[in-house]
Amino acid sequence: MNILIAPILSALCAVSGDTGSLVLQAEVVHGPDGPIEDGRILIRDGKIEAIGAGLELPGDGHLIELEGHLSAGLVAMGDQTGLKGEALDSTRQIMDGADLAFGYDKTDDGWGAFLEAGVTAVLLTPKPGALVGGRTAVVKPAGAMVQRRAHLHVCFSNAAFKSGVAPTSYPGAISMLEQRMETPTGGFALLGKGLGVLLAAKTRAEGLRAVAFAKRHGLTGALTGVSRAGDLVDELHDAGLGVILPPIGAAADPRVAASAAILGKKDIPLAFSLGATNRSPHALRISALRCMKAGLARDAAWKALTSGAGEIANAPVGSLAVGRAADLVLWSGDPLDLTSQVERVWIEGKQVHGDDDQ
């Protein structure tokens, strides 16, 4: 369904008052079930009340017509912005009670770059360096905490081993985790009761062990860090896990993008992470673009940036469903085309980025 750029409507500049409801209209609105031409979104008290093409204006409704595409904000997985020293506690190997939420600093100036790139939800994860690094949290850039305990972060890569501290080997690590699962306490006890698992690994062999561990204990969540997860598609499908793909750089192995396409064909939930902190949030759309060029379907790529990522993040973010918070982004064109720019960003109905006049 190619998107026609409709003739530009006359721009109405109006100050967005928060009294009563607000209706935003744009050339194309990327709703939960596909793009809507000249769509309108009715927002009341920061929540989406209705979405559709021919919405009439409610009594206290206040219409703003916009140029460009309106969509849900993007969701970035796996970032440590604002955590400063809190991203990893190196004293112990298993810290299932540690919540990354405590380290979240709303005032950090790094969040501006997220809003500028159209990201409205971020999953804070610990740096790999301990067997169980703690519990992840989902936050809105410079905004509210959406989910205090989203996943238990378990690291299956050799980054978890420290010389001189048990465990020093894969067999030792797996046996230590199995022991904790026999008589689960603290974070382990919450697994399956609202707390997902975030399996961090680097090589595909580590990924296989992580997925087998999750399958053995019937855990839900996602595998992150394995760049060629496409080779584990059967085990992932069988275990019902999602996959968070690392950022795909210029000189990256083409098989990484190809494996995203393989996962997409098998409808395995996908999302993109930023990995190292010095990655710009633009890397999300660039990685999605590379996967599309390697064969990932367009709507699968868009889902991986928004609603699919929200599901994996185990939090109500990344989709324009009715009742959800109105986290919206106005693009100058098709959001999956890098030539289009972020014009405005709303979080919970209030505009937090972009100049008012069009």
Next chain:
Amino acid sequence: MHIDTQPSRRGTLTALLAPALLAWAPTISAQEPADPPAETQIFIKAERVIVQPGKELKDAQVLVQGGKVLAVGTDLVAPEGARVIETKVVCAGFIDPWSTLGLDSASASLKDTNILTRAVDALDPFGSAVHLEAALRAGITGYGVALGGKASVKGLGAFVCTANHADGGLDVLLKDSFIGATVGSSGDAFDRIGYAERLVKYIKAGEEYRVEQVEYTHEIAKWRTEIAESEAKLEKDFKKAKKSRDKEIEEAEEDDKEFKEESYKEDRQPRKPRFDAEKEAWARVAEGTLPLVVEAHRYVELSALLDGTKAFDRLRLVIAGGTEVLPLAATLVKRSIPVIVWPTPLGSKRPAGMRAHDLSLAGALAEKDVRVLLGSGGTSGTRDLPLLAALAVGHGLEPEKALAALTTEAARALDMGNILGKVRAGYRADLLLLDGDPISTTTSIRQVISAGKIAFNVEGGQ
């Protein structure tokens, strides 16, 4: 096997070590090569032919043969036997003026280079075949490569075609296309100004070396004519001198005195200035034969560089990076100095020099009519250039100027303006066949034609 004999000042253009050339390389310049064997002609029919940014032909055709574009028009007829390809859009191949693609890993980050070190020597297409293929598939048909790293003088950069040559060697269009340099890789501002002044000192020394050489040629010519005259005179009265000498010898023998030759004095021959390869190269920079591409980011060293080089009117300076060059836009326009911008998204931990890096720099400079080019920042990420161009367009650069930056402007800055960058008769047949607007990232490239041959075909096969 084709041979490019472009009318250019810099010696014969031989494909790097193509075997056939090895055998008769020396004879190239001697006689006009016989016209190449009748290769199959390629006849392209397209809805839009972008001759150059801002000039398009609707429902036009392009005829390609012998590595060159023979004809472009709206009413051409496919000659018999030509291979016909239909596509939506045709435009010139993209050029990356600032890359280290194809260099062997050790040479990409060097410290011990000087102006004589040649990037051509470090090219290793065998090791980087995969990256070259990816760049070609992304539409980059040619690129300027300089030795990498933060060496203050990087040496002779080359202009290389991305498509691999038959024998696996690389098709080098210009072995010495420009001089690469870096200013400002240290933290301290005075250090950075020192680097800029050192570059100016080198150019000055090069200029003085050229002046000294020109003076010597005059002096030696004058001296030679004088000597020739005095020799003619000496020859004329040789007999007289011989007679007087014989007389003196006799007298000496009579007085039993030892005969002493007359002493002969002439004004000394002027000394030839000592040959200095480095100064010779800097002289070529000073007189504008070779453009000087300087990587500099912060305002302090940029302004020091521009002030220092004000006096050299024939110097052709190109700024690479230029993160904080916006305030100096006026000087850049006056002296027509192009800026190669690296529009890549940088996260929070940015390199020191690029603290103020902003994706909208390209757009801002273009608004002030500065000649803007887009480069992959001296990395092997050349394949990402179209992606970076789209990001720049997404941050204020007009699409037409972005396409110019990738084709005509880049060719012009690297002295290839007469053969690359446009879809025009007589130009080299580096063409992209696409299914949409060249700059938009949702467009895909169907075929890439390099030097008249289909180097990449999305349907596979040649």
Next chain:
Amino acid sequence: MIYPGFLISCVLLALASPAPEAPKPVDLTVHADYLHVAPGEVVRNALIQIRDGKIASVLPGRSAPDGALTVHSIMAGMIDASARVTPGDVAVEQSKEVITNLSVTDSLDFFNPAWDRLARTGVTTTLIAPPDYNVVGGFSVVVKTSGPKRVAARVVNGASILRGAIGELPSAGNSPAFGRPTNFYARRPTTRMGVEWEWRKAFFDAAQSARFPDAEFEGADVLRACLAGDVRIFIQAWTTADIRTAVYLDEEMQAEGYGDLDIVIDAGAEAWKEPAFLVRTGTPVVLPPFPATGRLGERAFMPWDTGRKLTDLGIMIALSAHGETGLKERLSAQAGYAIRGGLTFDEALACVTTTPARLLGVEKQVGAVKSGMDADLVLWNGAPFSATSNIVGVVASGEVVLTPR
């Protein structure tokens, strides 16, 4: 007293196979002028039919049907009893000096290209052991070198084999504990004596735990199984002193009445110096790769006629290449060097097929070219192990891993 415990389990395996229904078409046929079925058994002009990864039949005196692979000679897939293809120190748990309840299986990475290269040198089955940084490193595992990249598909059920080491490696890198030990490397044995003491203490404690239940400790059950001879122990011992220590350990257990260890010496370079222990206790030896200058790890010296000398004394030996795949270091080259050192062809063939198969307890499944066994074949363009012949083809579990050019 060679391994009574294991013959029974293998026989059960064979009986359990399903009754043969209508024979499926053959997947692959291979022909050779000379087929070395097993050491000493040569079949001329043999046609081998392979179905479902197993050898369906071996038909002597046939000519090669067109389209079938035909080569000069074929032998069984080789078995390296000490292949050492592991991700290094993250494959052995070093938080305790004696680890018995863990296996190296959890650290194997079958995506590593080293496996394919090892398979292409004709080694189809290997024993993978945890690296020798511990006194007892845990369980080894018998795996195939090719096939699906999953642990379940690669593991071969053979004898359960524990891995240990005597000599410098287990004590290397440990420093004596001055003051409060910051990590567990500071309190572990720092000398060869310490290592030897850990061995004896482990088995002594296990024997005590059999008598006094409250002396039970984690991993004691495995040590008791060793004492009962149900678990085989591969001990790395390069020098004659270490080999002697290993054999004395076994004899001490017998003397104390605790039990009888089933020991195999791995990398027994200096087994030739005092072979009497080995003859007396019937301990097999896995020889390390032949060294060009004779010098080997831990300053051991191994002359090239060691194979001949130990075979003459009736000691069971196997060869190993420690997983090397180079043209001059691979297992087939080691067999050639053993022949240069005096072994006959059949003895050398046994050292890389049937003997290691018996040591790993998989002699029913691999090590010979007989119907019902795994279809692991090595195809040669000349007499096997000769300097002028080369491996041109490898079939592993019925799949052609290396195709003759």
Next chain:
Amino acid sequence: MNISSITRLTAALALTSAVAFGGDSHAIKVGKVITMAGEPIENGIVLIESGRITAVGPASEIQIPWDAEVFEAPNLVAFPGQVEACTSQGMDRANESIDVAPFLNVVDSVDPVNFFYEEMLRAGITTLNVQQGNSTVIAGRGMIVKPSGMTVAAMTVRPEAGIKIAITPKRGKSRAVQLMILREAFAGLRRTLEGLVQEANDGNDHARREALAQGRDFEAEDGKGRAMTGSGWIVEGLEAVPRASIDSKILPLLAIVEGRISVYMACSTPMDVLHGLEIAKENGFLAQTVLLLGPTCWKVSDEIKAAGVRGVILSSTLEHTERAPFAEEDTVTVLPTHFAEKGIPFALASQNSTTQSLWFQAARCVALGVDREVALAAITSGPAEVIGLSSEVGTIEKGKHGNLVLLSGDPLSLQTQVRYVFIEGKLTYDRTTDTRLQHLMDGVQPEGTSADEPVVEDIHEEERTAGDK
């Protein structure tokens, strides 16, 4: 070590060899002679007089002179002494740290008692081309030696045997800087020579004018130098400059450019080969160049064939396994068959240990599909050709050095042993006296290291037997 000391050395050599060769003649009678120049001869005889082979043939046709010392070994096989085409071992340090040091010579660092030469002799290698190592740009000059003799002079076969140029970057240098220095070395030579010629001519003109002024008739004395010859570039009028006046540090470079000295060029990657061929062509020593190839250089074998270099020495890895980045499969290339199919004659290089010496490399070539004769030639006549000594060594033919290796069987079999080695007719190696090899291969215990009957007391014997009482 300038030219004069070289001449002193050759004089000393001539003296010693005369004595060694004087009047001794040997006849070696063996079960089979593999001459590598025609069919093998069953129970043949090789006559060697004054170090040179005077006759080879079946016993029935050869008349043994009365005074010849006969060596009989009916069950052994005579094989030509093998030739190592290029090695930089047997010296204390293979390279000087200066980048361009053509004035150096290995004669100053070859160490006759080095363990390496004993290894070579044991493996049946009788002629070695010793060059400097590859950690250089232009290294010093090499020499050809035999692995026996207590002094370097006694070992010398050819005092001057070419020079080593490395295209592969020296440690710490990048390829671009290495090639810049190499090109600059030749460009600097050219500029210096042109300067000398210019100076000489200016001097002559001045002298002529002085004579005119003084009234003398002037006869320019003809230049005492030699005109420059070379297929790359030449400097006109070099005859005006006497060669002795040219700085001896750059004379070897002039020898290279004039093609008077062979060049051993070390190239480890395909690009190195392409650059090396270009520089060799520009400077006119392509015909004298011998390429030492790395395992991946087969990718430019067409260019090597087209360039027509003098010879190619393969690396000791005969099979090259490579996995392209992002590829799933390895690509395996067999180097000897690749070069044999391309029709490029090659010499093999040994890895200097008993298992991987030249005969083993030849055996592995046959295993990998190379024809047996081509493989045997690659360790005898081939390398002899490459180092320009095909008239002296490499085969058992009349007039050549009497270098023979007596083997216990087929040269390429694993069970074969080198029993005797004759160098220039003299018995130089006898396996029965080689204690080091017997200790390694036959397990013979060196005296005094082991008791006759190893006493093994059974320390647990009492406890074990105590139980039985």
